[in-house]
Amino acid sequence: MEIFLQQLINGVTLGSIYGLIAIGYTMVFGIIGMVNFAHGDVFMLSAFIALLLLLLLTQMLGLAAAPAFVVALVAAMALTALWNFAIERVAYRRLRGSFRLAPLISAIGMSTFLANFVTVTQGPNNKSIPPMWDEVIKITSGGAYDVTLSYKQILIVVVTGALLAAFWFVVQKTSLGRAQRACEQDAKMAALLGVDVNRTVALTFVIGAALAAVAGSLYLLQYGVVKSSDGFVPGVKAFTAAVLGGIGSLPGAVLGGLLIGLIETLWGQYFSSDYKDVAAFSVLAITLIFMPSGLMGRPDVEKV
Amino acid sequence: MPAEKMLRALREAGWATLVVAGLSFPIIAYRAEPDFNNLLALQPRWPLFLQFCAAAFLLRFFLSLWSGGEAKVKPARVWPKLPWLGPLLLAGLTVYPLAVVALLGPQAALKWIDTYGVQILIYVLLGWGLNITVGLAGLLDLGYAAFYAVGAYAYALLAPLTGLGFWALLPVCGLLAAFWGFCIGFPILRLRGDYLAIVTLAFAEIVRIVLINWDVVTHGEAGLFGFPGLNFFGLPFIPGPRGFAAHFGLPFQGVQKQIFLYYLVLVLALLANLVSLRLRRLPLGRAWEALREDEIACRALGLDTRNIKLTAFALGAFFAGIAGCLFALRQGFVSPSAFTFSESALILAIVVLGGGGSQLGVAVAAVFLVGASELLRELTFLKSVFGPDFDPAQYRMLLVGLAMVAMMNFRPRGLVSTRAPTVRLSNPSSGPSDHLLPQGEKGVAS
Numbered sequence: 194m195e196i197f198l199q200q201l202i203n204g205v206t207l208g209s210i211y212g213l214i215a216i217g218y219t220m221v222f223g224i225i226g227m228v229n230f231a232h233g234d235v236f237m238l239s240a241f242i243a244l245l246l247l248l249l250l251t252q253m254l255g256l257a258a259a260p261a262f263v264v265a266l267v268a269a270m271a272l273t274a275l276w277n278f279a280i281e282r283v284a285y286r287r288l289r290g291s292f293r294l295a296p297l298i299s300a301i302g303m304s305t306f307l308a309n310f311v312t313v314t315q316g317p318n319n320k321s322i323p324p325m326w327d328e329v330i331k332i333t334s335g336g337a338y339d340v341t342l343s344y345k346q347i348l349i350v351v352v353t354g355a356l357l358a359a360f361w362f363v364v365q366k367t368s369l370g371r372a373q374r375a376c377e378q379d380a381k382m383a384a385l386l387g388v389d390v391n392r393t394v395a396l397t398f399v400i401g402a403a404l405a406a407v408a409g410s411l412y413l414l415q416y417g418v419v420k421s422s423d424g425f426v427p428g429v430k431a432f433t434a435a436v437l438g439g440i441g442s443l444p445g446a447v448l449g450g451l452l453i454g455l456i457e458t459l460w461g462q463y464f465s466s467d468y469k470d471v472a473a474f475s476v477l478a479i480t481l482i483f484m485p486s487g488l489m490g491r492p493d494v495e496k497v
Numbered sequence: 498m499p500a501e502k503m504l505r506a507l508r509e510a511g512w513a514t515l516v517v518a519g520l521s522f523p524i525i526a527y528r529a530e531p532d533f534n535n536l537l538a539l540q541p542r543w544p545l546f547l548q549f550c551a552a553a554f555l556l557r558f559f560l561s562l563w564s565g566g567e568a569k570v571k572p573a574r575v576w577p578k579l580p581w582l583g584p585l586l587l588a589g590l591t592v593y594p595l596a597v598v599a600l601l602g603p604q605a606a607l608k609w610i611d612t613y614g615v616q617i618l619i620y621v622l623l624g625w626g627l628n629i630t631v632g633l634a635g636l637l638d639l640g641y642a643a644f645y646a647v648g649a650y651a652y653a654l655l656a657p658l659t660g661l662g663f664w665a666l667l668p669v670c671g672l673l674a675a676f677w678g679f680c681i682g683f684p685i686l687r688l689r690g691d692y693l694a695i696v697t698l699a700f701a702e703i704v705r706i707v708l709i710n711w712d713v714v715t716h717g718e719a720g721l722f723g724f725p726g727l728n729f730f731g732l733p734f735i736p737g738p739r740g741f742a743a744h745f746g747l748p749f750q751g752v753q754k755q756i757f758l759y760y761l762v763l764v765l766a767l768l769a770n771l772v773s774l775r776l777r778r779l780p781l782g783r784a785w786e787a788l789r790e791d792e793i794a795c796r797a798l799g800l801d802t803r804n805i806k807l808t809a810f811a812l813g814a815f816f817a818g819i820a821g822c823l824f825a826l827r828q829g830f831v832s833p834s835a836f837t838f839s840e841s842a843l844i845l846a847i848v849v850l851g852g853g854g855s856q857l858g859v860a861v862a863a864v865f866l867v868g869a870s871e872l873l874r875e876l877t878f879l880k881s882v883f884g885p886d887f888d889p890a891q892y893r894m895l896l897v898g899l900a901m902v903a904m905m906n907f908r909p910r911g912l913v914s915t916r917a918p919t920v921r922l923s924n925p926s927s928g929p930s931d932h933l934l935p936q937g938e939k940g941v942a943s
Contacts, residue, residue, distance in 0.1 A: 228691045238524070245523035248539050275519045284902045294637050295905045297691045298849055301639070302901025305842050309895035311524070317891075320529050320537055425838060429702070432695065467710040474699040474706075481692050482684050 195338040200462045201455070206346045206415060208454020209353035212447035213408035214431035215438065216360065217401030223377050223441035224397050225289060230300035231280060233428010234307035235402055239273040239409030240419040241311055244320055247413075258325050262414065270406040277402030281395055289380075289394075304424070311421040321418040349411045356404060357447050363400075364443060373397060377441070426470060430457070433477040439490020448488060506561040513557035514550050521549050582857075590763055594756045603752040610755045612871055615762055615827050619820050620867045622766040624847040624859040626816025629773050631848050632859075633782065634809035635789025636686070637694035640701025641844050643681075644674040644814040646708060646836035648821020653721040653831045654714070662728060667822050674818025675811040682810035686803055701841060708833040720832025727754055727761075727826050762823050769816045770856055776812075785809050839894060846897045850904055866897060 214236050221229040243265050250261035284303045288296045329341040364370035372393045375383035384390045412427075413419055434453045438445025453473055461469035480487065526546040532538040594614060597606040623645065630638045648670040655666055685696045708715050715721065727734060732741040734754035741757075742749035776782040784805045788795050796802055825831050847866055851859030870893035 228695060242523050244537075245527050245529055245539070248529055248537055249523065249527065252539060272519060272522065275516065279516060279520060284906070287906050291905070291909060293690050294635070294694075295909055297637065297694060298845070299902050299905040301842060301845065302898045302905070304898070305839070305846075305894055306898030306902065309891055309898060313891050313895060314524055315528055316530065320531075322537060426702075429695075429698065433699075436692075465710075468706065471703050471706050474703050477699045478685070478696050481688055481696050485688065485692065 195333060195336050195340050196462065197459075198332070198340045199338070200458045202340070202342055202346060204455035204458035205451060206349050206454070207458060208434075208451035209349050209447075210408045210412050210415070210450070211427070211431045211434045211453050212450025213353055213356065213404050213411075214427065215434040215446035215450045216357070216443060217405050218432050218435040219438070219440050219442065219446040220373075220397050220401050222435070224373055224394055225285075225296070225376075225380075227285065227296040228300065228432065229285075229401070230297060230428070231284075231303035231307055232401065232405060233426075233431065234304045234311075234424035235273060235277055235280070236405040236409050236412075236427060236431070237419065237421065237424030238276060238307055238311060239269050239402070239406035240413045240423070241315060241320075241409075241421075242272050243269040243406070243410040243413050244322065244419060247322065262325065262410070266407065266410045269410055270403040273402045273406035273409070274399040277398045277405075278395055281398040286391065286394075304428075308421055308424055315421060317421055319418050319420045322413065324417050325414060345411075345415050349415060352407060352411065353447065356407065357443065360400070360404075361443055369393070369396060429477070430473045433473055433480070436485075437476060437480050437487055439487030441491065442487070442489045445487060445489035502562065506558050509561045510554045510558035514554040517553035518546075518550050521546055525549055587767075594759045598752060598756070603750040607752050607755055610752065610759055611827070613868060614759045615755065615823075616871075617864055617867050618759070618762040618766050619823055619827065620844070620847060620863040621860045622762065622769055622816060622820045622823070623844045624851060624863045625766065625769045625773060625856065626813050626820065627844050627848050628813075628851070628856070628859050629776075629785075629816070630809050630813030631845065632851075632855075633773065633777065633789065634785040634806060635690070636806060636810060637690055637845075638697045638810070638813065639694045639838070639841055639845065640681075640697035640699075640704075641813070641817055642836040642838070642840040643697075643701035643704040644678055644817035645821045645824065645840070645844075646704060646831075646833070647674040647677050647814075648818030649825040649831040649835070650708065650715065650721070650821070651818065652822040652825040653724045656724045662725070662731070663822065663826060664730075667819060670822035671815045671818040674821065675815035678811040678814025679807060682807050682814075686806040686810065698838065698841075701836075701838065705833050705836055708836070715833070718832060718834065720830055720834075722830040724825070724829075726829055727758055729757055758823070758827060765819055765823070769819075772812075774856065781805065781808060843894070843897060846901050849901055852908070866893070869893075 214232065217232050217235070218229060221227060221232070246265035246268050247261055250256045250264055251258060254261075256264070280303055284299045285296055288299055326344050329343045332340045332342055334340075364373060372383065372388045373396075375386070375388050376390055376393050380390050383393075409419075430453055431450065434449035435446045436449070437452060438447070438449030453476065456476060457469050457473050460472040464472075526543055527539045527541055529537045529539055594606070594610045597609045597614075600606075601609065623641070627638060627641050630636050630641075651670040651673045652663065652666050655661065655669065656663070659666075661669075681697070681700050685693055685700075688696060709717055711717075729741045732744050733739070734741050734751075734757070736749040737743065740749060741747075741753060747753070773782075777786070784795070784800050787798075787800070788802060788805055792802060795805075824835070828835075843866065847862045848859055850866070851857075851862035873892070
């Protein structure tokens with residue numbers, strides 16, 4: 194029972210990170226209908242940027258860990274947003290209106306480029322930072338096993354919840370959100386009605402990257418280690434989360450992320466940790482085959 | 498006017514430099530490496546950072562200085578038909594191993610035949626196989642390495658188990674991979690294109706994780722080795738009276754096996770080429786291409802889209818299985834690390850750069866992508882420029898990624914887009930008519 198509760202907490206933490214990445218997938222898919230395959234690598238890149246900034250602030254400027262992390266998080270959000278802005282401009286903008294698989298192939302190329310760019314510039318090995326904020330709250334004690342909840346985990350869940358609420362507000366209530374939803378329904382018509390489609394799409398990528406950077410920084414904080422091949426598997430899992438929650442839906446992405454996080458940790462605990470990735474990939478295949486509109490999505494109707 | 502243009506170019510170059518500086522600020526300017534306490538320490542690389550910024554500035558400056566005139570609409574360039582090219586290439590490929598042996602001697606030739614001959618030809622075979630799935634039928638398969646792995650493991654497991662030679666196992670490997678393609682394809686082929694791609698990726702990763710963890714059968718990461726190798730119609734390539742060399746009264750040389758393998762791969766690759774060229778003229782091949790262009794229209798015309806897709810998927814997988822078997826024969830060793838997503842991405846890049854559908858283009862792309870990085874490995878002076886741990890394989894995938902992006906943006910039909918439309922309506926001498934151009938040239942914004 195204690196173990197189950199502990200894994201539940203760990204699963205929700207991991208799931209929140211997947212959820213944050215999944216929002217990036219789901220927003221881009223919603224607005225231009227492409228699977229942004231490079232998003233997982235943008236997440237990995239953001240973790241590297243946060244790592245370097247953290248080291249820069251603590252080692253060169255001598256800041257304490259907590260303010261350094263906050264500054265690194267905000268700066269990583271800005272720099273990753275710039276990266277995704279550049280990526281959209283270079284790799285995807287011209288392809289809107291090309292044949293259907295062109296953006297996906299371009300995104301696969303971008304993903305390959307980013308993973309190897311970080312490998313070449315930072316080396317292929319693990320980068321680990323010393324653990325920060327290890328204080329924990331004991332939820333149960335006295336049993337065979339102490340169930341703990343760390344401040345980091347609370348921070349991760351709270352940040353995810355707050356960001357979800359903020360972006361839900363942006364998409365539902367602001368003019369940017371209205372423009373996004375208009376482009377989602379019919380980009381050509383939106384352009385005729387005076388929506389700057391290019392700007393709206395670029396902003397969507399920027400927001401997605403900023404959220405991925407939050408996820409990357411929190412991932413670094415929680416697990417303390419990142420390597421250049423870390424973009425692929427979390428990326429696919431976050432995509433699974435987006436699909437499971439219903440692609441195009443923001444709360445769906447977070448719900449899907451939580452489910453994937455829970456499935457993965459519980460599977461790893463009770464079945465086999467070697468095969469925990471198989472669980473996530475199977476969920477992806479099963480969802481796409483039997484339930485392509487996900488839990489909270491709209492059915493995908495192909496118009497002729 | 499020139500001053501104005503100069504100012505504009507300067508302004509644009511300034512912005513580009515700012516963006517590049519932002520992009521490369523921490524990731525290029527610093528490198529985090531563990532120090533002797535195993536704590537990460539930063540190594541500044543500001544000169545490299547400044548080089549990047551300077552390159553961005555100059556590139557953007559001259560680009561905007563020279564461009565900016567009236568945009569010219571270039572007519573589509575139709576490559577001239579070269580009827581002698583095919584036979585010439587074929588003759589060159591046939592003579593290649595013998596010529597290398599004659600020029601360099603049997604020892605030095607080994608590397609040239611094995612790395613540059615056999616390895617590239619296996620990739621050409623893989624490219625032609627995937628081309629059936631991706632280029633002809635338009636089904637984006639991101640898990641092609643899984644079928645490649647099925648072929649390689651099928652040979653490595655079945656050869657010692659059954660005692661059969663590779664002639665018997667070669668079709669078995671292909672059929673097993675095709676069977677896997679059929680089984681995986683069956684549930685997923687009704688998905689839309691990009692979902693299909695992601696699910697094939699998921700299946701390939703599952704296959705790889707199973708290969709890593711199913712220790713009893715696959716020996717995990719360590720892989721399988723020591724299985725029987727190549728033989729020449731029952732004559733093994735070993736020194737001694739029972740070997741190939743002694744039978745034909747030749748002196749024993751290690752290169753003989755490589756030469757035989759080279760011709761074997763060449764013949765099989767040409768067979769794959771022939772099959773896909775012939776199939777394109779059959780109703781099945783035409784249905785593939787029609788399906789790629791418009792699935793809904795195909796269904797409206799009464800084509801059985803599921804079976805048509807399945808055949809393309811399974812046939813592509815079949816050739817991957819054959820290539821896997823040849824891979825196992827070449828390496829004498831199979832392990833899961835050879836069948837990662839980046840392998841699938843490389844084969845996909847070969848097809849994409851080859852211009853989806855063009856046989857020659859795929860072959861050229863395979864030679865270029867695989868051969869170029871091997872050549873870079875040879876250039877020792879690069880090590881003195883980039884430092885001792887310079888590994889061109891890393892830069893290869895970096896460039897492959899960039900090339901795929903560039904390809905989709907500028908030449909979505911491929912580098913060598915000789916592919917003529919398979920069906921013409923009228924007046925065959927007037928070049929490709931506009932409405933029969935392959936996909937990608939004039940899509941409608943969706």
